[in-house]
Amino acid sequence: MERNPHHARWHRMHAFAALLDSLIYTRSRLAKLKLIAGYLRETPDPDRGWAMAALTGDLDLPGVKPALIRALIEERVDPVLFRMSRDYVGDTAETVALLWPAPVVPPEAAEPLTVAGAVDRLRHLSRADAPAELARMLDRLDAEERFALLKMATGGLRIGVSARLAKTALADAFELDLDRIEELWHALKPPYAPLFAWIEGQGDEPTAEDVPVFRPFMLAHGLEDARVDLADYAAEWKWDGIRVQIVHVAGQTRLYSRTGDDVTGSFPDVAAAFAEAGAVDGELLVRGEAQGGTLEDGGGAASFNALQQRLGRKTVSAKMLAEYPAFVRLYDILVDGTEDVRALPWTERRARLEAFVPRLDPDRFDLSQVIAAADFTELEAIRAGARDAAIEGVMLKRRDSPYVGGRRVGLWYKWKRDPLTADCVMMYAQRGNGRRSSYYSDYTFGCWTEEGELAPVGKAYSGITDEELKMLDRFVRNHTLNRFGPVREVEKTLVLEIAFDSVHASTRHKSGVAMRFPRIARIRLDKPAAEADRLATLQKLVT
CATH class of the missing domain: 3.30.470.30 (DNA ligase/mRNA capping enzyme)
Structure with missing residues (x-):
């Protein structure tokens, strides 16, 4: 579809969908700020207010839960196909948006759906009424718009935009002081009509008097x-x-x-x-x-x-x-x-x-x-x-x-304080989310018990470069032993040096211990798996 900002649809759901799509594929912080600022300047109220609520995590639509969305798509496509696709794509909203059957009425022929209109409907629905209404909305949208609606409805955008970044973009768009925006934010409710009225010179500055507002740390x-x-x-x-x-x-x-x-x-x-x-x-x-x-x-x-x-x-x-x-x-x-x-x-x-x-x-x-x-x-x-x-x-x-x-x-x-380290053996791997959804980037690792078995002690996905990520992804694909849904069990041959802050006793983990802030410090290609650390070593560090 031609992206004409003057077309009516571009001041509605499609504009928000295009924003999310662009943000997902933009890594530059400055570029993200410009994208959000441009959207806020060009989009009328109350759509932009609800969009800001979604970007900052302040949008709550209790009638829509992930289980409801899964149930809707599994009524329309083969459940096995959906689950396999979800495992590959790594994101439920994106998978459902792509698999949802083509609507009877083409999206361009349907009455445009605004962000505010979608929020207003979903906010006031009971859990009993939510499935039918959400399905009706999905039926009149294209794939991009469906993705935006589902992300907004579940409250988990996961597009690399923090609440602070969104507020920074708002401040940049209208040449405002960011700290002042932060202080006012919690005194206001979505869609922030008094804030935008003040920004555009159509109202007085909102006051935080007698309201317990947040001040930037x-x-x-x-x-x-x-x-x-x-x-x-x-x-x-x-x-x-x-x-x-x-x-x-x-x-x-x-x-x-x-x-x-x-x-x-x-x-x-x-x-x-x-x-x-x-x-x-x-x-x-x-x-x-x-x-x-x-x-x-x-x-x-x-x-x-x-x-x-x-x-x-x-x-x-x-x-x-x-x-x-x-x-x-x-x-x-x-x-x-x-x-x-x-x-x-x-x-x-x-x-x-x-x-x-x-x-x-x-x-x-x-x-x-x-x-x-x-x-x-x-x-x-x-x-x-x-x-x-x-x-x-x-x-x-x-x-x-x-x-x-x-x-x-x-x-x-x-x-x-200096981190602790342990040499651990990779045991399982799972696909990541967002831009890592095509790679096996989340790794479960373990240490040796006295009986000579590996016991899981943690999971990590940070600390590696893009090149190391690709290397580990190849290792997982070439050394898979078993598949359990999105998880792969791998040959126990690769040692990872894990840095962590402390170790705590844990009843949730089979090993009885859990690491605090584990991250990958090095890939130990030089070290045989048999020489990785023993569980007893970690148990001595329990605090």
Whole structure:
């Protein structure tokens, strides 16, 4: 179809479909920004607002679930054909869009479907009515539009665009301050009509007053091989949890993740305990068994594995709250009462934070302590000895630094502890997603038990170059022993050196252990599989 931006269809679903299609095949961040910005400038309300909701993950259509989509396509094509195609393509929405039978009425002859029209219908459907209505919409769309509709409906775009990137494109499109967009975002609801009205000079600037809004996190650069003067920088532990921002305004409390997602529902115990007006930055952790431990040696924080039991849950049972009690170790203060203190230097904000923390529930909040080190050499020794399960490394913060969103050179540094490594044997491989959907790029690997068998200890897909990916893909295809749906079992001959941050006990894994942040450090073509590491070696590292 000719892509004429003045054609009516190009201001509707097809324009959004074309945007998604272009974004999928564009790797350049700058090019992605230009594509989204152009779409937002050319597309009328409320379509562009709903498109932004889809791109930022703020679109919720509870009536449409992946199981519903699978059921619809398996009524129309051979289920075996669909499943084999899905395994090859690597994406359900793309597979269904391509396999869906040609509509009786050609898409160009049907009444154009707008993004807003599709969202409005799907938002108000019950689960009982959703299948028939979704099928009717798919019947009047072409393949590109079907793909866009299904991606939008399920809420999982997976097109290489983060919420931050989409908001950056919005700011670029209309020459706005990104931090201001971030602060306003959570005070507004899709399709963000007041925001676009203000952008185009047709309304007043939306206000975030009396709304617990998100403020962009201050981030750190890696320290690498540099050294800093501790007269200029304060050092504190980098805790291994989830960075959160807690905001309390006008009787409302919200918890936000680093990406600006509202995670209050997953941690109602923490939200209920925070009733002081203000906004703070800290690390969300779970209490460990060492309740009496000091802050310097971990302060009773359990490993990240314990925190994972509560992540992503929309509702949390009383049992879960009791078994995995959450708390926040506070790093910084952004708003003290009603006063925005982000422009103050770190030393003044630290004094404010030290005065603020005692007013909070000590079972839910404590203060991340500054590491006492006379100089950088002493700090190196302290860091080298840190193997607590909850410690990920060291943070270095310039004492005169304001709190500014994003990464600013010279202000904050993260100095992560050196990773652990193990030589493991590839056991299984699975196709990836997105641009890796044609390659076997997700690898399960194991270590040897005392009985001489391989036990799976982790799964990794990162750390390799494109050339190494192609080499591993060839190995999988040429050394397959068995197929289990999308998974291939391979000959146990290839050794991968795996880097990881820590090892935790796990009842979900047959080996009894799970790695934290496993990634492929090297492909060990030089090492026989029999010389890979033993499971007992990893068990000794369990924290």
